Amino acid sequence: xxxxxxxILITSLLVSVPGFAQQNQWLIGHWDGTIEGFPASENSSxxxxxxxxxxxxxxxxxxxxxxxxxxxxxxxxTDGSNVTIKFQGVSTVVELAREGDAxxxxxxxxxxxxxxxxxxxxxxxxxxxxxxxxxxxxxNPKNTRDCTDGTYRLTIKDSLITGKFExxxxxxxxxxxxxxxxxxxxxxxxxxxxxxxxxxxxxxxRINGTFNGNEFHGSDPIVxxxxxxxxxxxxxx
Numbered sequence: 365x366x367x368x369x370x371x372i373l374i375t376s377l378l379v380s381v382p383g384f385a386q387q388n389q390w391l392i393g394h395w396d397g398t399i400e401g402f403p404a405s406e407n408s409s410x411x412x413x414x415x416x417x418x419x420x421x422x423x424x425x426x427x428x429x430x431x432x433x434x435x436x437x438x439x440x441x442t443d444g445s446n447v448t449i450k451f452q453g454v455s456t457v458v459e460l461a462r463e464g465d466a467x468x469x470x471x472x473x474x475x476x477x478x479x480x481x482x483x484x485x486x487x488x489x490x491x492x493x494x495x496x497x498x499x500x501x502x503x504n505p506k507n508t509r510d511c512t513d514g515t516y517r518l519t520i521k522d523s524l525i526t527g528k529f530e531x532x533x534x535x536x537x538x539x540x541x542x543x544x545x546x547x548x549x550x551x552x553x554x555x556x557x558x559x560x561x562x563x564x565x566x567x568x569x570r571i572n573g574t575f576n577g578n579e580f581h582g583s584d585p586i587v588x589x590x591x592x593x594x595x596x597x598x599x600x601x
Contacts, residue, residue, distance in 0.1 A: 499598035
């Protein structure tokens, strides 16, 4: 999915929309799944994290992962009862039907075209850190020539993290660069913030940090050819 498509998606989802169709909100949450009959040599467990659902169910922020691996964005939609999950660049398709507020059953079609039954159960996660969070990403080590400080604005609901990271570019005419932020608070109060670039010259990556009361501290170190690293300090509003 191209950055412009992500920008349109996030603009439509991160604004406050009182008219969200309530019938689609049941899908939001952390879902643990199992592919039945999968080869024994492969991990049959899957995680589906649904962060936001638009009013019409056609635009959804949802990530997919094999436990222990990085989560990847999906192209997910729902008509209120059925859920379709697709992945950019691969032919894998997951088709699910709602069975109550906490169960999804359906089929997983692999890249080879082989179909397997798949079942998901919705997990009950902690609400300890639920709320609005905001704070700076402070350039570290200091590099005033190439880097500026940025701002994180996040919403946490049932341990799922959704929001944006914004930073003013030093490139003339580039304006504000943005990234979609997703993640999940773990039982040990750590979290990995997953950044997906929404603007040109913005980077994608993963940031590790820890929640402590009404504060979060994380580190986004310099990696590869990047010239800027950041300390992230957020507070609950």
